[in-house]
Amino acid sequence: MSEETGHNTDPVNKKEVARFIxxxxxxxxxxxxxxxxxxxxxxxxxxxxxxxxKVIVDIQYNNIEFKGSGVDYRKTVLDLHCTGDKGEKFMVEMQKAKAINFKDRSIFYTANLIQEQGIGVAANWDYKMPEIFFIGIMNFNFDDSHPDHFIHDIRLMDNNTHQEFYSKLSYTFIEMPKFKKLETELESKLDEWLCILNNLKKLSEIPLSLVGNTEYEKVFELAEMGNLTREEMCEYNQGLKIERDYFSAMENVREEERKEMALKLKAVNAAFNLISETTGLTIEQIESL
Incomplete structure (x- = not known):
């Protein structure tokens, strides 16, 4: 064990090995x-x-979807049929995905979910829809969002009266990188959940303030590397490899795009410092193009 962090250490590479997935x-x-x-x-x-x-008392997993291994490979969807404490039925689509066109993707998925309600129904169906809640757990930030807000509650609303127009469709987006509360600053159960999600892979043990909560302790038990089967560990490592390969490929694409932009700016005799500020390339890199 590492004396400073309590993490296991790889004896070959001398690198800390995370305790939790x-x-x-x-x-x-x-x-x-x-x-x-x-x-x-x-x-x-x-x-x-x-x-x-809503207060959920039961859920059924209608669909768990994992798509592709190419540019759009990082997509996890939980399509849930939920029962509320008043007996009402509604749907929640929970998604963890990469940033590429995420808003468009969110609309697309809920549109598909809505369309599916009309498949196989009687000809005299009255179009009465269940409530649909979309929850996006984002390990990235929107480019155009307010820096002080990390939870976005999006609903259909009349722009003139600011009254809710349609209550059965709503979107909640959570920009996790903006959540920076420390353990001593947690004020609610949602804060505690977000703190766990944001810090789980970096922790060596469950924080003291969360000890005694059986749900949180279960999360840490499930997430502990030592509790995974051999097959689960292989699946996890393979997924990490795909993510790393994808990140590397995307970085290469971005680098080529920066070089292409720099060449265009050089062609119109733009100052090298301006090209550097615009593309992120160093002066030396620009000179070598």
Whole structure:
């Protein structure tokens, strides 16, 4: 064990090995939230996100979807049929995904979910829809969002009267990198859940303030590397490799785009310092093009 962090250390590479899996990985997200035996954890988390608009007492996993291995490979969808404490039925689509066109993707998924309601129904269907809540757990920030707000409650609203126009469709986006509260600053159960998600892979043990909460302790138990089967560990490592390869490929694409922009600016005799500020390339890199 490392004396400073308590993490295990790889004896060959001398690098710290995380004790807990990354909940933002496809495997980690599915392993913690995507299995029926763990549905009490998902119910607890979603109820905190919904902030009393609904109180879930039961869920059914309608679909767990993982798509592709190419440019759009990072996509995890939990399509949930929920029962509220008043017996009402509604749907929650919970998504963890990469930043590429995420707003468009969110609309696309809910549109598909809406369309599916009309498939196979009687000809005299009256178009009455269930409520649909979309929750986006984002391990990235929107480019155009307010720096002080990390939870976005999006609903259809009349722009003139500011009254809610349609209450059955809403979107909640949580920009996790903006959540920076320390353990001593947590004020609510939602804060505690977000703190766990943001810090799980970096922790060596469950924080003292969370000890005694059976749900949180279950998350840490599920996430502990030593509790994974050989097959689960292989799946997790393979997923991490795909993510690293994807990140490397995207970095190469961005580098080529920066070089192309620099060449265009050089062609019109732009100052090198301006090119550097615009593209992020160093003066030396620009001179070598």
């Amino acid at each position: 990354d909940p933002y990985s496809d495997f980690g997200f599915k392993h913690i939230f995507g299995k029926t035996p763990n549905k009490n954890l998902l119910i607890s988390f979603i109820n905190q996100v919904l902030k009393g608009r």
